[in-house]
Amino acid sequence: MHIVANLGLMAAATLPTIEKRVLTLKSSDGDEFELEESIVVQSLMIKKMVEDGCAVGVIPLFNVDTETLTKIIEYLKMHQLTSNQEEIKNYDKEMAVADRIKHKSIEAVQEIFNITSDFTPEEEVAIRNENPHAFEGDFDHSLD
Template identity: 35%
Template structure:
């Protein structure tokens, strides 16, 4: 019980947190908003936040999007958020992947799930070749090996 009280006291004492991106941009975020990140929440609760929180794996432009997501999701209604989320993820593939990596690094599961769903929705009706192009994957099969796989598994390519 005492540990819970002290954790709440630490969180209350830190009204804001300064997040510092890998390229040096700083973002002042309310602690309660930043707590959407399990990583930051744990750092605050463990007393590891003295001045700023380095976010070494995330550039400023992407961290700005993450903070925008946190701010919106800390004060929005679920119905409105669903529509907002659709608009929020209207970004190019590289930004989407960067957001996904940032959400994973910061342990923001709802944002990670949202990004993963966006990728899944994008590739669901693509051909194998289009999926390879989307992810930048080169085929490691010879033409003969690929033809045999396609022949043996016709059902998967229909």
């Protein structure tokens, strides 16, 4: 029995390490951020891209600047890496913006934060056609 146990340990020790998949997010400013897939897929939009096989290489986030993406990454990491629910609850209070825009349409978020799109109507149509997953779902269009 002792020999079997030792062989089991040796076999486990010689197994190749499973590498975690890394995804690269690219902000509208051109900055790239490499993150473990398990962190990034907390974003339903990116999770859908991964499931559909669209998240290969660099994932461009055309409407997210570096400053905003940094905050989003901080939020995702906090929720992935922290098991203390009280700590998460306190953090979320500080990041109350997330609750305010949860399930909002892109148009509602733009209006809430007074964001003016710099895309032409043709560019917006092209983006919607290229990334339909980002515009799917039942979104709340209210501003409250």
